Amino acid sequence: MKKVLIINASVRNERSYSRKLSQLFVENRKSKHPKDIFSYREVGTEIIPPIDELWIAGAFIKTADRTEGNQKALKLSDELIKELKENDIYVLATPMYNWSIPSGLKAYIDQIMRINETWKFRSGVPDGNYVGLLENKKMFILSSRGDTGYGENEKNEYMNFQTTYLKFIFGNIGVNDIIIFSLDNEEFGGEIFENSKRDVFEAINSIE
Numbered sequence: 001m002k003k004v005l006i007i008n009a010s011v012r013n014e015r016s017y018s019r020k021l022s023q024l025f026v027e028n029r030k031s032k033h034p035k036d037i038f039s040y041r042e043v044g045t046e047i048i049p050p051i052d053e054l055w056i057a058g059a060f061i062k063t064a065d066r067t068e069g070n071q072k073a074l075k076l077s078d079e080l081i082k083e084l085k086e087n088d089i090y091v092l093a094t095p096m097y098n099w100s101i102p103s104g105l106k107a108y109i110d111q112i113m114r115i116n117e118t119w120k121f122r123s124g125v126p127d128g129n130y131v132g133l134l135e136n137k138k139m140f141i142l143s144s145r146g147d148t149g150y151g152e153n154e155k156n157e158y159m160n161f162q163t164t165y166l167k168f169i170f171g172n173i174g175v176n177d178i179i180i181f182s183l184d185n186e187e188f189g190g191e192i193f194e195n196s197k198r199d200v201f202e203a204i205n206s207i208e
Helices: 017-032 053-059 068-073 075-086 103-112 163-172 190-205
Strands: 003-008 037-042 089-095 119-121 130-132 138-144 177-183
Touching: 003 017, 003 075, 017 037, 017 089, 017 138, 017 177, 017 190, 037 075, 053 068, 068 075, 075 103, 089 163, 130 163, 138 163, 163 177, 177 190
Parallel strands: 003 037, 003 089, 089 138, 138 177
Antiparallel strands: 119 130
């Protein structure tokens, strides 16, 4: 039995293809692992507040030295990090917006990137050597994109600030087992998009 956290980042609902991918993942997973426990975190249609000065001050001082304002500012961050620590598998479903990620997802990332909570400096002081503190986690990134060719050595690789960024960020907090599935060609529609859907849907359904 595994605990699976589904993170949806699209600002769209029924018209969101990244949500269709996460739904397909859940259906496939439940059919093969009926004892798994699923939880959901919404970062697309629900507001994740940006970090502020109180948040930053609180994150970089000892717990005992935090003011009431610091503690309040870190409350959601504490909840989100606890959620990550308690789950075994993360499924992050996100569209590509302007070659990057939705603003809600960026706000979520800022909330979970906490020194001595999800990462630390190896020596204990700023040394540029980051160590992730999450252990034994697996992640699936389910992306939807309007164009194509964003993979390694492909024509649009230099414009991919979506999956490359996400892989780097989550790798820095200790998630090294990351698998990416991308649904491309949405803006073109027609046969080329139907072929993309078929290939990605089949790939997700083949996950054991």
